[in-house]
Amino acid sequence: MDRSSGESRLAGGTGSADRVVELVSRSRELEDVSFDGVLDGVGEPRVRWATPAGVEIVGRGVAARFTAGGPERFDRIRTQADRVFDEVSHDGPDQARPRAFGGFSFHDGHEPEAPWTGFDAASFVVPRVLVVRTDDGTWVTTVANRPDEADARLERWHERLVALPTSERTGTTPGVATTERTTSRDAWARQVETALERIAGGRLTKVVLAQSLSVDLETPVDVPAMLERLRSQYPNCYRFLVGYGVGGTFFGAPPERLVSKRGDRVETEALAGSVPRGETSAEDEAHVERMRGDAKLQHEHELVVDAIREQLAPLARELVVSEQTIRRLATIQHLQTPIEATLEADRHVLEIVEALHPTPAVGGVPPDAAWETIRDTETFDRGWYAAPVGWFDADGDGEFAVALRSGIATDGTVTLFAGNGIVADSDPTEEWDEVQLKFRPILDELRSPSHR
Structure with a gap:
């Protein structure tokens, strides 16, 4: 068929x-x-x-x-x-x-x-x-x-x-034997430079470039148990698991909602621009102040806000963009702007999903030039990474997250994915470091406690 x-x-x-x-x-x-x-x-x-x-x-x-x-x-x-x-x-x-x-x-x-x-x-x-x-x-x-x-x-x-116990198992971490990147530091620098050349030439405003990390495990991973461990570490994130009985199991703990729809009400958000967490509250706030005042990060975030506004406007009779806030996770902090809409007509949630995918937070601006750059430069298949994952019902309502902070488990290997937005003044070394930070939520749960 x-x-x-x-x-x-x-x-x-x-x-x-x-x-x-x-x-x-x-x-x-x-x-x-x-x-x-x-x-x-x-x-x-x-x-x-x-x-x-x-x-x-x-x-x-x-x-x-x-x-x-x-x-x-x-x-x-x-x-x-x-x-x-x-x-x-x-x-x-x-x-x-x-x-x-x-x-x-x-x-x-x-x-x-x-x-x-x-x-x-x-x-x-x-x-x-x-x-x-x-x-x-x-x-x-x-x-x-x-x-x-x-x-x-x-x-x-x-x-x-x-008849079953009511407690969820959390299992033990499988341990990491070896890791292998699909993208070396030098290759990453070349990819970022290619993107910067296209931005300087006016073809592109922003593009999100990603990497994958292949992790060979010491013992097989229990994905449901790992999601339970992620619950305690990232309680304010989504958690998902999808396995079709053949091949691997796709899973993740993404922080970003793509869309939630019930009736004519739609909720989404812009989540772009990030800094690490600090060791103390004072360090946390210092990172946040740097992020709020960073022209590059603010520009990257506003590109996402503007794009979502433009994508939803043709479908909505009312659109409300709230004030920018901070989304704090265990290892990273993001700029966040909540966005709500009231639909003009009856729409299926998949119509909203199609209109929003990919947001500039995972693709780029303009979308066609960003997709072309991603295809030209990335050396691996994104698969379902950074794409919509979620559910819908008979009424056309539903909820979808952006499949970030995710990986696919097959036999004794887990392949992880992470990326970062490249704009005019991006530095390849800083972007590399930020991508490695985004691997940590899943990678830490695979490592034995003594190697975190």
């Missing part, structure tokens, strides 16, 4: 976009639950999604799958999903409703080759089993083609989950 054709693939590979598939979902409330019981298992797709606000979702198996490639991939995914979601009968609270989880590659011409085996240019699954935890409670939801099948699956999973 040509995956770029826009056809849907359903559980067992039995469906296509031309056949209407009816799905039934059933939900039951739980006292509390460990998500480990849903994520355990080999060979089945599994997803995890957690927000800074405290919503946590895990899913397993495939009730429906949507894949696409090429420039029309956003439309194709939406068309496939509409055919399925229009026929879903859900018996349960809104919080526990079926959703499609997945994401997109950075480039629309992406091919799912190692380490990205199994990750199409656009791919989403509606899990057969879903556990959702919000401030209002915890629910298990099952999805099937028939009511009796959904009911039986719900009974089995409810019994299984209530």
Whole structure:
């Protein structure tokens, strides 16, 4: 089957976009639950999604799958999903409703080759089993083609989950044997100089260049357990896991929300410009003051704010850009500007995602020249790095993060990704140092404590 054709693939590979598939979902409330019981298992797709606000979702198996490639991939995914979601009968609270989880590659011409085996240019699954935890409670939801099948699956999973311990495992760090960069210092300097030449020539205003880091581990990594450790280190970040049962597991703890949509309300943010954390509060504030007064960092940030404003304006009847704030993480601090919009007409969240991707925080300005520069200079496949990852539902609502601070785990190797914005007065050495800082959130959780 040509995956770029826009056809849907359903559980067992039995469906296509031309056949209407009816799905039934059933939900039951739980006292509390460990998500480990849903994520355990080999060979089945599994997803995890957690927000800074405290919503946590895990899913397993495939009730429906949507894949696409090429420039029309956003439309194709939406068309496939509409055919399925229009026929879903859900018996349960809104919080526990079926959703499609997945994401997109950075480039629309992406091919799912190692380490990205199994990750199409656009791919989403509606899990057969879903556990959702919000401030209002915890629910298990099952999805099937028939009511009796959904009911039986719900009974089995409810019994299984209530019998499990409620605590999440954090496991042990796998340890790092060796690391290998795809980009040397000299190659990085040449890439930055190429970008600076294009900026000086007027073709480009900003471009985000990235690196990958291949990490060979001493023991296999338990990705769900590592995400639990990241929860305590980065509680105000998203956390996600996407694995399709073949190939690797893509995961991350990104600080940046791409978009959240509910009804006609849209929330997004500009997150660009960064400095390290200090050893003391006084050092923290000194770094922040330097960042606030740094013309390069402010220019880089304003490019992102202006681009998001321009991308959302045609879709919105009201657009509010709030005052600039500081986003503090464990090892780094960012300039942040919250942005909200009220939509002019009914829109699917994937339309907003397509309009915003890639933001100048991960691509550049102007977008076409930035993409060309990225393709000309980077020496690795970004895959899903720096691209939208998240979920959407039958109403076209949903939430997506930018897949930064991320990596893909395959066998005994984890490939990490990080990048930085290059503008007119960027210095290759300073940009190198900042990229290495951005590897640390995941790299520290892979290293044994004595080597951090």
